[in-house]
Amino acid sequence: MKARVTIMLKDGVLDPQGEAIRHALGGLGFGGVEGVRQGKVIELDLAGSDRAAAETEVAKMCESLLANTVIEKYSVEIL
Amino acid sequence: MKARVTIMLKDGVLDPQGEAIRHALGGLGFGGVEGVRQGKVIELDLAGSDRAAAETEVAKMCESLLANTVIEKYSVEIL
Numbered sequence: 001m002k003a004r005v006t007i008m009l010k011d012g013v014l015d016p017q018g019e020a021i022r023h024a025l026g027g028l029g030f031g032g033v034e035g036v037r038q039g040k041v042i043e044l045d046l047a048g049s050d051r052a053a054a055e056t057e058v059a060k061m062c063e064s065l066l067a068n069t070v071i072e073k074y075s076v077e078i079l
Numbered sequence: 080m081k082a083r084v085t086i087m088l089k090d091g092v093l094d095p096q097g098e099a100i101r102h103a104l105g106g107l108g109f110g111g112v113e114g115v116r117q118g119k120v121i122e123l124d125l126a127g128s129d130r131a132a133a134e135t136e137v138a139k140m141c142e143s144l145l146a147n148t149v150i151e152k153y154s155v156e157i158l
Contacts, residue, residue, distance in 0.1 A: 006120055021121065021145070030140055032126035041085055041120045042100065047111035061109055066100070 001046045002079040003058045007067045008039035042066055051078050080125045081158040082137045086146045087118035121145055130157050 009015050018036040025033050044061075046054050058076045067074040088094050097115040104112050123140075125133050137155045146153040 008120070008122070018121070024144055025140060028143060030136065033123055034126055035124035037122045039120045039122070041087070041118045042097070043087070043116045043118070044112055045114035047113055057109065061104055064107060065103055
């Protein structure tokens with residue numbers, strides 16, 4: 001079973017990396033880009049086939065290792 | 080309009096960051112994690128409302144700046 005975790009900075013937390021991308025896109029002539037936020041995506045190959053259990057387990061992984069929940073939000077998707 | 084770009088290393092390209100996460104999860108007692116790949120996600124706020132045009136534009140951004148297409152693959156999603 002595969003799980004995908006998407007981790008983004010919370011709204012309101014400054015994202016200098018996203019800002020740098022926005023600036024670079026402007027420099028390359030891409031107009032109309034009003035905002036950019038960059039985050040991480042982590043794809044996990046999991047043993048087992050219980051989707052609900054997997055979702056709980058992956059949420060625990062996020063809380064304890066994958067995300068910094070002070071400044072980041074995460075979402076879990078079981079594929 | 081929002082677009083989400085997901086950038087992952089191509090299959091077969093070594094992902095030391097993902098490997099480090101897998102190792103750390105094992106150390107924290109999370110069994111059953113058979114593989115981990117880490118990638119980037121970039122969320123763009125775009126002006127305009129033509130979805131097809133936006134998708135083409137974002138694909139061009141990926142080719143010219145966001146992704147290193149030698150070792151990375153990307154997917155574009157218009158939200």
